[in-house]
Each structure stands twice: as C-alpha cells, then as structure tokens.
Amino acid sequence: AQSVTQLGSHVSVSEGALVLLRCNYSSSVPPYLFWYVQYPNQGLQLLLKYTSAATLVKGINGFEAEFKKSETSFHLTKPSAHMSDAAEYFCAVNGGTSYGKLTFGQGTILTVHP
Amino acid sequence: ETGVTQTPRHLVMGMTNKKSLKCEQHLGHNAMYWYKQSAKKPLELMFVYSLEERVENNSVPSRFSPECPNSSHLFLHLHTLQPEDSALYLCASSQDGQGRTEAFFGQGTRLTVV
DSSP states (O other), X not given: OEEEEEEOSEEEEEXXXXXXXXXXXXXXXXXXXXXXXXXXXXXXXXXXXEOSSXXXXXXXXXXXXXXXXXXXXXXXXXXXXXXXXXXXEEXXXXXXXXXXXXXXXXXXXXXXXX | OOSEEEEOSEEEEOTTOEEEEEEEEOSXXXXXXXXXXXXXXXXXXXXXXXXXXXXXXXXXXXXXXXXXXXXXXXXXXXXXXXXXXOEEEEEEEESTTOTTSOOEEOOOEEEEEO
C-alpha cells in the first residue's frame, strides 16, 4: 500500500521568499516520488522526480526536493518565489508497483504575493 | 503535434446522454491512464492500459467505459452519468508503465453533468 500526505492545503509567500511545500509518503517498498504542478485549467506538469539516485533532486523552474528516507519525506523547495509560481502542486508516489500507478496527495495551492 | 492531447476541453452533458472523451499521445508511450480530479479530493486513478490491454480498473462504475484501440489512443465512453461525476478528467501516458518513469498528462476535459 502507498499513500501521500501533503501538509497544508494552502501556502502563501511573498515574492522573493523561500517556498517550502511539504510531502510525506508511505510505501511498503522503496518508492519513486514525483512533484507535479498544475496551473488553472491545465493538466499536470512534472517538476521533478526521485528514482533512487541522488537524494537531492533538481527540477524545472528552480525547484528542488530532497528525499529523506528516515523521515519518509520529499519536501519541495525554491529559494526565491516568483509570481509565476502561483499554482497547485501535487506530490505523488509509486511504491514500486507496475504500470506507473501514481498515488497523489491532495495538493497544495501556492499563492505568491507581490 | 506533441505530448498528450485531450478532446473536448469542456463538455456539458445531461444524465441521459452518451458522450466520449478522447485522448491521443504522440510520445511513443505504451501505457495510458485515466484519472479523475474532483474538487477537494485527490486525483483518483480510474483505469490503466498497458500495450492496449486494461491492466487496472479501480472499482470504477460501469457508466464509465474505457477503450484503447491502439497504444496512441484512449477513449472514455460515458453514459447515464450522475451530477457527482462532474470533474476534470485527465489522461496520461508513460513509457513501459514502470514506476520510475513519469506520467505525462493532457490538459484534461472539464465535464459537467446536468
């Protein structure tokens, strides 16, 4: 069984501030982990993924995430928020099952204030 | 055309209507998926196809009927839907259907059942 918990359904930051979106997972096998972003009326776009290589993963648009097995976490960060980062972010896990079956968290809406 | 394309983008249908959602991927992938995204709920995996065979059906009601005629096309046939079926329906594809490979999503079809 696998599950994802995103702490905080809404996060608000000022432009230029640090972005931290939290994700904790549960998986019975070593997981593959993903962060996706969704802009209004759009599909999901991959930001980055962890597939058991480096624990610090760099993605697009200046985002990165660190896999911490001891904490079962995969938090998403960006040093300096930009207005264009405002969107909904989803953490997802594939606990080694076949066919790319992803289990998603409930999503975190990021608001960026000028 | 590249990526995953879904049509129509918006659909309003009555409860007695029959309609179909179409998804086409131009990525050469061999696994395709239907997800349902409802307000205030996590994305729900509905169906998984690998090499044109349905490999997973997540207890989806029979009023939703998928069809995968080839590895590039996926349909979702709808009939006798309920208002609670109103949601964003997302199609995705991935290579090999393996957990480590990310899913690429279409922009979705916004379905409203009246």
